[in-house]
Amino acid sequence: MSTIEPAFTYRSIALPALVPSLLFAIGEGSVIPVIPAIASNLGATLAVAGFIAGMTMLGQLAGDIPSGWVVSRIGERRAMIYAACLAIVATVLCMLATAPLLFGIGIFFIGLAAAVFALARHAFMTTFVPIEYRARALSTLGGTFRLGWFAGPFLGAAIIALSGTSQSVFWIQGLCALAVIVLLLVVPDPTEKLAKPDAGETFVADEAAGLFTTLYAYRGLLLRLGSGVAIVGALRASRTVILPLWAVSLGLGEANTALIVGIGGAIDFGLFYTSGQIMDRFGRLWSAIPSMTGMGLCLVVLAFTHDLPGAIAWFIVITVLLGFSNGIGSGIMMTLGADLAPPANPAPFLGAFRFTSDAGTAAAPLVIALVVALASLPLAVGLMGLLGFVGAGVLLRTVPRYVPRKLAR
Structure with a gap:
């Protein structure tokens, strides 16, 4: 066969x-x-x-x-x-x-x-x-x-x-x-x-080939499309840091925080197959762009709710919507990596591709901590939200350039 x-x-x-x-x-x-x-x-x-x-x-x-x-x-x-x-x-x-x-x-x-x-x-x-x-x-x-x-x-x-x-x-x-x-x-x-x-x-x-050799060989792709993937990783990592910090700043107890974040996680998990269906039927961008813009919008809105009378209710709603937005993009980074990897020997490229996304994942908590220390938590949240819109723009421009059109759309 x-x-x-x-x-x-x-x-x-x-x-x-x-x-x-x-x-x-x-x-x-x-x-x-x-x-x-x-x-x-x-x-x-x-x-x-x-x-x-x-x-x-x-x-x-x-x-x-x-x-x-x-x-x-x-x-x-x-x-x-x-x-x-x-x-x-x-x-x-x-x-x-x-x-x-x-x-x-x-x-x-x-x-x-x-x-x-x-x-x-x-x-x-x-x-x-x-x-x-x-x-x-x-x-x-x-x-x-x-x-x-x-x-x-x-x-x-x-x-x-x-x-x-x-x-x-x-x-x-x-x-x-x-x-x-x-x-x-x-x-x-x-x-x-x-x-x-x-x-x-x-x-x-x-x-x-070694990782750095692979990074050099695909430097154009990884610098352009990879920067968008790094932002995806940063936004997802920031979500796991921001929500517990925001709950602490609102005075929520650990049990209530776990319950709220758990509800968001359940919605996130429940959408993984839907995301795959969207990418296979309509193209990768139909999953990536709504996910990034949705998370970006949620974080920007959250940044302005800290001192509102219904701040806890806003936190619950935003957590649920963040779970929905992230779930819609489930598998997008792995799928893009698979689309771009050489069929004969994909592992070296996938290692370089994951290194690019994980660089954003590792950097996000450090950036958030720095902004919180120098300014405030709402400012850090708002900046990460704006970064989501930047990432959506980068993916919208670069995915059709490198991924076959029938897959990107």
């Missing part, structure tokens, strides 16, 4: 692709909300605790550098297994940490493992999913991550309530990583199930 289209079904990617991604995301989602609190308990100042919380993003950015090379050299399944092993090592470090420094190193390794894991999944889906299913499949993959990040915090809260210690959430991370390893060892290699006989071998054997 020379092509995979006749054999492709969503069931065929569930065990090798979607379930491991869900497990990994549940583990990651369970620990991220409590990182600042654990760091504070270990003696970190508020500023240091915030920096440690950002170590996951810095680790992910650093992990993008070797991940393309690793996946191309050893294959996506082995890369995922090694990433899960690294996550277990990071879990042990975090659980045994008695000082902020060791804890921060463990958090950095979690981000590093997440980068390799995510790139391996992305490369597999890019190589083996037929193009007419690509956006829906990648949006479904994005949906599994969203489901994990939605469910993880609730599992973490339950474990903390039962054990009485916040560091116990790392048991979830460790057990999920162990389950990923077992699953990938038991399930047949997806390259053997979905690809033509020599495709998996070619994918593993082709030597990848």
Whole structure:
């Protein structure tokens, strides 16, 4: 069989692709909300605790550098297994940490493992999913991550309530990583199930160029379209920082904040397949532009509501609308990366593409913290909202230039 289209079904990617991604995301989602609190308990100042919380993003950015090379050299399944092993090592470090420094190193390794894991999944889906299913499949993959990040915090809260210690959430991370390893060892290699006989071998054997070589080779594309993708990453990262900070500034309790943010997360998760349908049927821009402009508008409006009598009601409405706007764009970055990647050996390009988006993701919390320190939280929120409109403009101009018109539209 020379092509995979006749054999492709969503069931065929569930065990090798979607379930491991869900497990990994549940583990990651369970620990991220409590990182600042654990760091504070270990003696970190508020500023240091915030920096440690950002170590996951810095680790992910650093992990993008070797991940393309690793996946191309050893294959996506082995890369995922090694990433899960690294996550277990990071879990042990975090659980045994008695000082902020060791804890921060463990958090950095979690981000590093997440980068390799995510790139391996992305490369597999890019190589083996037929193009007419690509956006829906990648949006479904994005949906599994969203489901994990939605469910993880609730599992973490339950474990903390039962054990009485916040560091116990790392048991979830460790057990999920162990389950990923077992699953990938038991399930047949997806390259053997979905690809033509020599495709998996070619994918593993082709030597990848280094990240910086790839960045240079695609410098024009990454500078233009990549800047828009970086803004997408920055806007999504800012949302996860801004909403908890805004709730604190309004005096909302932790339980109410978790409930409100959880509702927004549920709406975000519920739209992942809708986003894929929009991209496959109407084009990538019909998902990207509404998502970016919607989030930008929500943040600009939120910036003017802090001192209004109904500030809490405004916060609830904006949180829900942000979840809707982000959900409409589910999978857009992975889909654009897959559209642009060389079919024969996509991993190096995808590593460079993810590095571009993760640079925006890592920079956003630092920019927000700087503006809050120098001016105010509403100003930081408003500036991020305006950045959303800039990102929409960049994508509107550059996506049709680099993505085939039948896909971009």
